[in-house]
Amino acid sequence: MRISSAGLMAGVEEVAHWIAAVLEGRHKTAIITRLVGAAAAVEDERGRRAGLFNDWSREQKEEVYKAFLKALRLRVDRWIDSGKSEGSETPSDRTLSPVDRERIRQFWDNNRVRVWVDEAGLLELRPEAGRQFSGGDVTARFRELIRLAEEIAVFCFSMLLDGDAPHRLMRCDSCSTYFARENAPRKGQPIKRGMYCQKCTQKGVNRRVTSSRDRERARRIELVAEFWLKYDEKKRRVDRIGWVVEEVNKSGKLPQGSERLKPDWLRRKKNIKAIEDWLEEIRRAN
Numbered sequence: 447m448r449i450s451s452a453g454l455m456a457g458v459e460e461v462a463h464w465i466a467a468v469l470e471g472r473h474k475t476a477i478i479t480r481l482v483g484a485a486a487a488v489e490d491e492r493g494r495r496a497g498l499f500n501d502w503s504r505e506q507k508e509e510v511y512k513a514f515l516k517a518l519r520l521r522v523d524r525w526i527d528s529g530k531s532e533g534s535e536t537p538s539d540r541t542l543s544p545v546d547r548e549r550i551r552q553f554w555d556n557n558r559v560r561v562w563v564d565e566a567g568l569l570e571l572r573p574e575a576g577r578q579f580s581g582g583d584v585t586a587r588f589r590e591l592i593r594l595a596e597e598i599a600v601f602c603f604s605m606l607l608d609g610d611a612p613h614r615l616m617r618c619d620s621c622s623t624y625f626a627r628e629n630a631p632r633k634g635q636p637i638k639r640g641m642y643c644q645k646c647t648q649k650g651v652n653r654r655v656t657s658s659r660d661r662e663r664a665r666r667i668e669l670v671a672e673f674w675l676k677y678d679e680k681k682r683r684v685d686r687i688g689w690v691v692e693e694v695n696k697s698g699k700l701p702q703g704s705e706r707l708k709p710d711w712l713r714r715k716k717n718i719k720a721i722e723d724w725l726e727e728i729r730r731a732n
């Protein structure tokens with residue numbers, strides 16, 4: 447059975463993906479349109495339009511949208527965090543807090559659900575705001591609008607949990623970006639080293655590459671300095687750079703798998719400076 451919210455989630459196949467995108471601020475215009483549309487459909491006790499639809503200003507619509515996001519994020523975060531313990535995360539262990547469970551139950555209890563039959567004969571559930579609103583001043587109407595936005599957030603959350611693969615929804619441990627994994631994490635399998643969005647994963651890879659490059663460079667400088675000093679121990683007829691390069695390569699002390707030292711490397715300003723600094727340090731230490 448498909449469930450739609452008069453269009454809010456119509457055509458959404460992968461709910462975890464959709465929720466991640468929504469929490470990241472995408473589909474904003476569509477969501478605001480749906481929130482205002484849902485408000486317009488709210489009736490008073492005599493079955494007439496309750497006038498919740500109004501000429502809300504851009505700022506007010508923005509506020510309603512933010513209330514929706516906040517309510518959704520609060521529940522999603524609580525649910526994601528329930529699968530975390532002592533630095534590891536097991537998405538299949540996520541549990542619904544009693545508060546949220548009760549809230550979802552209330553949603554389905556309070557709102558009417560119409561069953562719609564489409565051209566193919568498939569059934570579609572269409573929730574409609576069940577609560578009536580008997581009107582009020584602008585402040586009361588706006589408060590009701592906010593409440594409705596929060597209600598719709600509960601609906602989206604319920605759809606996520608009831609969807610195909612809710613556990614694909616993740617929150618990056620570094621930058622808190624929401625994203626959906628391509629594959630659902632294996633049941634009962636904890637993620638030990640944190641869960642990172644694509645951007646942060648790439649940053650992590652870069653950081654590791656840089657630090658291993660840095661280490662290798664430091665090792666080279668150390669080695670060059672060692673032979674640089676040795677050059678002076680005897681009177682030699684070959685030039686210093688050529689001799690040092692040869693000795694360093696012969697020494698077998700370069701990190702395994704790293705490139706052989708080349709004279710050009712020793713002529714680079716940056717490297718010369720680093721070698722001089724290192725030599726200075728050795729002299730000071732002696």
Ligand SMILES: [Zn+2]
Binds near residue numbers: 621642643645647
């Ligand atoms: Zn991230």
